[in-house]
Amino acid sequence: MLLTPEQLRRHFQERGLKFTSQRYAIYRALAGSTEHPSVEDLYSTVKASYPTLSMNTVYNTLESLKEIGIASEISLWHDKARFDANQASHHHLVCLRCKKIEDLYDDTLDRLALSPKAKHRYRITGHRVEFHGYCSRCKPKMNKPQKRR
Amino acid sequence: MLLTPEQLRRHFQERGLKFTSQRYAIYRALAGSTEHPSVEDLYSTVKASYPTLSMNTVYNTLESLKEIGIASEISLWHDKARFDANQASHHHLVCLRCKKIEDLYDDTLDRLALSPKAKHRYRITGHRVEFHGYCSRCKPKMNKPQKRR
DNA sequence: TCCTAAATAAGAATAATTACTATTTACCAC
DNA sequence: GTGGTAAATAGTAATTATTCTTATTTAGGA
Numbered sequence: 001m002l003l004t005p006e007q008l009r010r011h012f013q014e015r016g017l018k019f020t021s022q023r024y025a026i027y028r029a030l031a032g033s034t035e036h037p038s039v040e041d042l043y044s045t046v047k048a049s050y051p052t053l054s055m056n057t058v059y060n061t062l063e064s065l066k067e068i069g070i071a072s073e074i075s076l077w078h079d080k081a082r083f084d085a086n087q088a089s090h091h092h093l094v095c096l097r098c099k100k101i102e103d104l105y106d107d108t109l110d111r112l113a114l115s116p117k118a119k120h121r122y123r124i125t126g127h128r129v130e131f132h133g134y135c136s137r138c139k140p141k142m143n144k145p146q147k148r149r
Numbered sequence: 150m151l152l153t154p155e156q157l158r159r160h161f162q163e164r165g166l167k168f169t170s171q172r173y174a175i176y177r178a179l180a181g182s183t184e185h186p187s188v189e190d191l192y193s194t195v196k197a198s199y200p201t202l203s204m205n206t207v208y209n210t211l212e213s214l215k216e217i218g219i220a221s222e223i224s225l226w227h228d229k230a231r232f233d234a235n236q237a238s239h240h241h242l243v244c245l246r247c248k249k250i251e252d253l254y255d256d257t258l259d260r261l262a263l264s265p266k267a268k269h270r271y272r273i274t275g276h277r278v279e280f281h282g283y284c285s286r287c288k289p290k291m292n293k294p295q296k297r298r
Numbered sequence: 299t300c301c302t303a304a305a306t307a308a309g310a311a312t313a314a315t316t317a318c319t320a321t322t323t324a325c326c327a328c
Numbered sequence: 329g330t331g332g333t334a335a336a337t338a339g340t341a342a343t344t345a346t347t348c349t350t351a352t353t354t355a356g357g358a
Contacts, residue, residue, distance in 0.1 A: 018324050018335060031234040036250045038229040039314080054338045059315070061336095062232055071234045074241065074250070074277075077224035078231070079315080080187040080345070083211055085180040085220045092223065093263075093271060101185045101223070104267065112261075114242075114280055118253065122242060124282035128223075131263055133273035167304060167355050188345080203307045208346075210305095228346080229314070 002031050003070070011068045022050055026061045030071055076130075091129040097138040104131065151180050152219070160217045171199055175210045176219070185223055225279075240278040246287040253280070 003011070008027060009019040029045040030037060037045075043058045065071035076094060086103065089110045093102040109129045114122070152160070157176060158168040178194045179186060186194075192207045214220035225243060235252065238259045242251040258278045263271070 013325090016335095020324075020336065022337075027234070030232055034235075034252065036231045036233050038231055040229070042232070052338065054340095055315085056317095056339080057337055065234070070236065071232055072236070073230055074233050075224070075226035075229070075231045078226055078229060080189070080224070081222055082185045082187055082224045083179055083191070083220055084185050084223050085176070085214070086183075087219065087221070093267060095271075096274065103183060104263075106264065109261065112258065112278060114253075115255065118242060118280075121285050122244075122280070122282040123288050124280055125245065126282075127278060127280040129261060129276060129278050131267075131271070131273055131276040133271040133275075136270050139272050162356090165304095169305065169355075171306075201307065203309095204346085205308080205348090206306055 002028065008070075011070065012064065015064075015068060017064050017068075022046070022053060022057050023061045023064070025050060026058055027065060027070070030062075030065070036074055076132075091131070093131045093133070095135040095138050096132055097134055100135055102135075104129075151177065157219075160219065161213070164213075164217060166213050166217075171195070171202060171206050172210045172213070174199060175207055176214060179211075179214070179220055225281075240280070242280045242282070244284040244287050245281055246283055249284055251284075253278075 005019075005024050008024060012019040012023070025046045026042055029042050033041075033045075035041070039055065039058050039062065042062075043053065043055055046058070047053045062071060062073075066073060076096075077099065082101065088105075091104040091106060091109050093104050094100070106129075112127055112129070113119075114124055114127075154168075154173050157173060161168040161172070174195045175191055178191050182190075184190070188204065188207050188211065191211075192202065192204055195207070196202045211220060211222075215222060225245075226248065231250065237254075240253040240255060240258050242253050243249070255278075261276055261278070262268075263273055263276075
């Protein structure tokens with residue numbers, strides 16, 4: 001369900017953000033794709049109709065869409081690779097603000113399986129559950145985003 | 150359970166890789182941490198005892214540890230941020246080789262909950278299950294890693 | 299002990315993201 | 329509708345993570 005320009009305008013305005021045609025075009029490109037596009041993907045798609053579009057506008061618009069709750073970023077730690085030597089089956093509890101990652105051991109989660117239909121197309125090597133939220137330290141500051149480390 | 154130098158040496162040698170003191174130090178720094186460290190974190194930790202250590206060596210060692218199956222990278226798309234405007238509850242099926250991400254709808258997965266103990270420390274806003282594997286196109290090429298796009 | 303292929307270190311190159319600044323534009327008050 | 333103002337845009341520069349290149353060193357087998 002694609003939002004109409006008027007619906008999207010309302011969302012923006014409720015947050016005191018301005019609604020622009022670039023923003024609607026970027027929204028449309030994102031919502032019309034099931035490819036989980038990157039910034040570059042969106043930029044080149046929208047650039048076709050807005051030749052002067054800048055990357056900055058794409059980044060900026062995505063931030064706003066996230067703020068509004070209309071889009072989300074599925075790559076939580078894209079800014080830096082993170083490693084783990086713990087090869088025991090486990091899952092993660094991630095603080096959305098400070099990016100701390102806690103380990104989570106849970107048999108039920110270990111045993112999750114894919115539906116047979118999907119299973120036969122993919123060769124599954126594992127799975128991982130990520131719970132997202134705010135740790136005790138960040139809970140009080142949920143709405144104050146943290147700057148780069 | 151930290152591997153001894155000799156155990157780790159064996160792992161390296163089985164793959165035709167050389168065992169160096171830098172590699173053991175990096176392994177120790179990684180395995181001794183529950184912080185899911187970044188490359189930079191490991192670099193500065195190990196640099197204390199190996200002042201000439203280079204970033205390259207850290208990257209290189211982490212690649213080898215992944216190859217051996219002793220470490221893993223928890224940030225799957227760290228190279229590029231990826232976005233999604235689908236706010237319906239869903240999960241992901243990720244191809245480890247071509248990085249394609251398919252959506253997965255599954256009520257059982259939607260209903261997962263955290264243990265009460267963990268729940269009271271964190272303020273959970275959601276969760277996501279990621280199945281990892283190889284898509285039908287990449288299945289035959291599982292062992293041929295793909296270069297950067 | 300010697301040889302050779304692989305690892306290291308140091309620095310340059312690349313790619314994604316963020317910051318900066320002048321110009322333009324949305325939208326509110328009138 | 330007009331004008332004022334704060335925010336958005338575009339273009340460019342700066343920053344940061346990662347990869348590449350090359351000369352030197354070293355592990356491990358002969």
